[in-house]
Amino acid sequence: MLQQNNPPIPDFALPSSDENAPDLYLPLMSLITYVLLCALCYGTAKHFDPEVIPDVTTKCFVTQILEVLAIRFGFHLMQAPVPILDLFSYTGYKYVGLSINMFVGLLLGHLGYGHRAYYITFLWTASASSFFMLKTMANNIPVVTAATGPKREVMVVAFAASQFATMWFVSQTKFL
Amino acid sequence: MSYYDYSNTGNQDGGGNSGGGFYGGGFNQQQQQQQQPGGGFFDGGANAQQWQQPQSDPMQGYPGSAPQGQQQQQQQNFWNPATMASVAAVAAGGMNNDSMLDFASNAAGSFLQSGTARMVPGLESSMLRLRRYFAVDNYYVRGKMLKIIFPFRSKNWKRVVGSFSWRLWSIF
Numbered sequence: 205m206l207q208q209n210n211p212p213i214p215d216f217a218l219p220s221s222d223e224n225a226p227d228l229y230l231p232l233m234s235l236i237t238y239v240l241l242c243a244l245c246y247g248t249a250k251h252f253d254p255e256v257i258p259d260v261t262t263k264c265f266v267t268q269i270l271e272v273l274a275i276r277f278g279f280h281l282m283q284a285p286v287p288i289l290d291l292f293s294y295t296g297y298k299y300v301g302l303s304i305n306m307f308v309g310l311l312l313g314h315l316g317y318g319h320r321a322y323y324i325t326f327l328w329t330a331s332a333s334s335f336f337m338l339k340t341m342a343n344n345i346p347v348v349t350a351a352t353g354p355k356r357e358v359m360v361v362a363f364a365a366s367q368f369a370t371m372w373f374v375s376q377t378k379f380l
Numbered sequence: 381m382s383y384y385d386y387s388n389t390g391n392q393d394g395g396g397n398s399g400g401g402f403y404g405g406g407f408n409q410q411q412q413q414q415q416q417p418g419g420g421f422f423d424g425g426a427n428a429q430q431w432q433q434p435q436s437d438p439m440q441g442y443p444g445s446a447p448q449g450q451q452q453q454q455q456q457n458f459w460n461p462a463t464m465a466s467v468a469a470v471a472a473g474g475m476n477n478d479s480m481l482d483f484a485s486n487a488a489g490s491f492l493q494s495g496t497a498r499m500v501p502g503l504e505s506s507m508l509r510l511r512r513y514f515a516v517d518n519y520y521v522r523g524k525m526l527k528i529i530f531p532f533r534s535k536n537w538k539r540v541v542g543s544f545s546w547r548l549w550s551i552f
Contacts (some may be wrong), residue, residue: 214541216517221524228513230524271460289513291395300528315459336531 211310212286213285227288231296235264238299242304242376243337248310251380259332266297271295271370278359283350294340298371301329318380338364 219227244259272291279286309322323337341360527534 217540217542219513219520219524220517223520223527224537224539226502226513227520227524228510229514229516230521230528289509293513298525300525302440304529308548331541332529336528339531339537342538 206348211278213287219246223264224343226290226293228296229295231299234299235296236301236347238264238306241303241310245306245310245313245376246379248313260374260376263307265331267370267374268295269291271366274366275363278354278363279345281350282302282345282353282356282359284345286344290344292335295367295370297336298330298333298367301333309377312341313380319377322375324378326371326375330368333371334364334367337367 205312217225219225226259238262239257243252243256246256266320272288272295275291276286276288305322305325308325309318312318312321338360342365345356345360347356
């Protein structure tokens with residue numbers, strides 16, 4: 205019943221010809237990079253265990269799935285159509301920022317500033333990810349949404365804030 | 381048997397026995413001998429003498445040289461001409477790289493069309509859906525990473541609708 209009023213999803217260009225198109229290559233690769241950097245971080249603290257790799261992967265992936273489901277539900281309330289793989293792509297871009305945080309934390313960890321460097325970088329990358337999500341969602345949600353659903357602006361800001369929260373949640377700073 | 385058929389037809393089509401390609405000459409003669417009508421692998425005792433013949437001098441004329449043509453024509457009917465051509469190229473060219481690559485990519489491409497892939501439910505449709513998300517190039521990846529790390533100065537956030545490329549457009 206809700207689906208009947210939805211406008212069809214337009215025929216968007218491929219990522220190779222559109223800078224704003226979502227892709228899954230970057231999220232996948234940066235997730236792998238982030239997991240490996242976490243394992244390296246545990247290893248430099250002499251706490252490495254092979255279980256670290258599946259643990260971190262599962263934590264990231266389950267968090268992302270929950271986030272995608274929440275966003276999908278919000279879109280559903282607003283009666284805005286969106287492919288679910290697009291949401292996996294948009295929420296997966298935060299791993300790029302997380303990898304950078306972890307890399308900087310590891311580099312400066314040798315000087316004894318691991319935690320501080322991590323959180324300073326985190327402030328930048330997390331706000332950048334949130335801003336990215338804000339602009340992306342603001343441009344993807346149709347201007348006219350369901351009259352009875354939640355406000356469009358509220359949802360956009362909530363999606364952006366969720367980036368900050370999930371990036372905080374999946375950070376692994378125990379052994380930095 | 382079918383593996384032998386490949387090398388045999390390859391030598392017939394692609395420049396005769398002179399190339400030889402991957403297989404030695406004597407070995408080929410043995411295979412041709414096995415492919416005579418009635419000379420099947422599992423025919424039993426009636427053809428037992430054919431198994432002893434290749435051990436004599438292979439360069440002497442076989443009784444099997446005449447029926448070979450008929451056998452060839454039968455095979456031409458059974459096999460797809462395109463497959464025949466690529467297989468022949470592989471066998472005659474001594475496994476050169478291009479033809480091997482061609483053959484491999486043809487095989488990979490036809491895997492999704494073949495029956496085996498259709499047995500996995502949803503494989504084809506999910507691959508077709510996922511393919512769009514992995515159509516990236518270096519330019520896109522570099523720009524996207526910069527956009528994720530420094531999003532504050534970008535102005536353009538609209539997605540492109542349709543198949544024309546704004547990058548080509550921006551040249552003019």
